[in-house]
Amino acid sequence: MLITAAICFTLLLFPSAFGQDKVKEQVEDVYSIRLVKESVKSPDLALGFSVTEKHINRLGDGVSIALLKIYDQDGLKDPQNIRNYLPIVRAAFAAPRIVRSPEDRKPKVTMFLLTYLEANVTDANLKAQISDAINYVREQTSK
Numbered sequence: 001m002l003i004t005a006a007i008c009f010t011l012l013l014f015p016s017a018f019g020q021d022k023v024k025e026q027v028e029d030v031y032s033i034r035l036v037k038e039s040v041k042s043p044d045l046a047l048g049f050s051v052t053e054k055h056i057n058r059l060g061d062g063v064s065i066a067l068l069k070i071y072d073q074d075g076l077k078d079p080q081n082i083r084n085y086l087p088i089v090r091a092a093f094a095a096p097r098i099v100r101s102p103e104d105r106k107p108k109v110t111m112f113l114l115t116y117l118e119a120n121v122t123d124a125n126l127k128a129q130i131s132d133a134i135n136y137v138r139e140q141t142s143k
Helices: 002-013 020-028 033-041 044-049 050-057 062-070 075-077 079-092 108-120 124-141
Strands: none
Touching: 002 079, 020 044, 033 044, 033 050, 033 062, 033 079, 044 050, 044 079, 050 079, 062 079, 062 108, 075 079, 075 108, 079 108, 108 124
């Protein structure tokens, strides 16, 4: 009992020593930019790690907002970047009903981004992957 009280007291006095700075940092990252940026670096690893994948699944349209904030116009159209972030976009709409924000369940920004990419990518294989992602997001969000 005394030990529990001491721990609670310490947490109240020194919150930053126990990860409160991380919580504050995450609250300030309203667009989940850090999560998306790290996931795009290694999409196979991010989507294979259940905790990360669970967070991505709750982003919905927010993932595309983060991508627009991460990349400039050239970065968005870079074929390697597209190959890395397309699985993340798909994962964000794997289960739209669990997306945190009801507004992010509607893929308005995502459809804008994907149709922009489809119109501006010249690689036929990549264009087909983008087209497939468009169909997937539409299907997932029409239920």
